[in-house]
Amino acid sequence: MIYVTLGTMFLDFERLVNAMDDIARDTGEQVVIQLGMSTCRPENCAYFDFLPREEVLEIQRHARVIVGHAGIGTALDALSVRRPFIAVPRLKRFNEHMNDHQLEIADAIERRGWGRKVLDMGEMVAACAEPLTVKADYHPNKEPLIAAVRNMVERVSLN
Numbered sequence: 001m002i003y004v005t006l007g008t009m010f011l012d013f014e015r016l017v018n019a020m021d022d023i024a025r026d027t028g029e030q031v032v033i034q035l036g037m038s039t040c041r042p043e044n045c046a047y048f049d050f051l052p053r054e055e056v057l058e059i060q061r062h063a064r065v066i067v068g069h070a071g072i073g074t075a076l077d078a079l080s081v082r083r084p085f086i087a088v089p090r091l092k093r094f095n096e097h098m099n100d101h102q103l104e105i106a107d108a109i110e111r112r113g114w115g116r117k118v119l120d121m122g123e124m125v126a127a128c129a130e131p132l133t134v135k136a137d138y139h140p141n142k143e144p145l146i147a148a149v150r151n152m153v154e155r156v157s158l159n
Contacts, residue, residue, distance in 0.1 A: 003063035084131030085115030
């Protein structure tokens with residue numbers, strides 16, 4: 001199963017929805033798309049708008065590959081469930097975002113070996129057929145942040 005996430009942007013990401021719909025039609029592989037606020041609806045994929053985070057992570061754990069907009073949270077979720085990730089940045093020229101900051105994020109994801117960047121939807125079939133190997137040595141480093149926030153909350157609550 002391929003899991004696709006479009007994030008929470010209010011603009012459509014029709015390019016990606018259509019590419020994944022074609023893959024589902026042509027390969028018969030199950031594709032599940034989190035559409036968010038997108039108005040574009042696939043014909044050959046299962047889809048939903050939003051689900052609670054834990055339900056989304058559970059779907060991701062069962063995915064063969066995760067395809068998503070180039071949001072850092074999406075990349076980190078794919079790493080945390082140890083699934084190959086394909087980053088497809090939303091682009092301003094297609095009216096998918098207000099600017100092209102996701103290009104920089106996709107470049108960083110690819111540079112770190114966290115996933116593969118795809119700009120041309122013609123590359124999506126090959127990217128999904130042979131995704132990059134998951135980076136085995138990735139471990140989230142959120143403990144220091146959690147400790148700092150906890151410490152701050154304790155200090156504030158004592159005053």
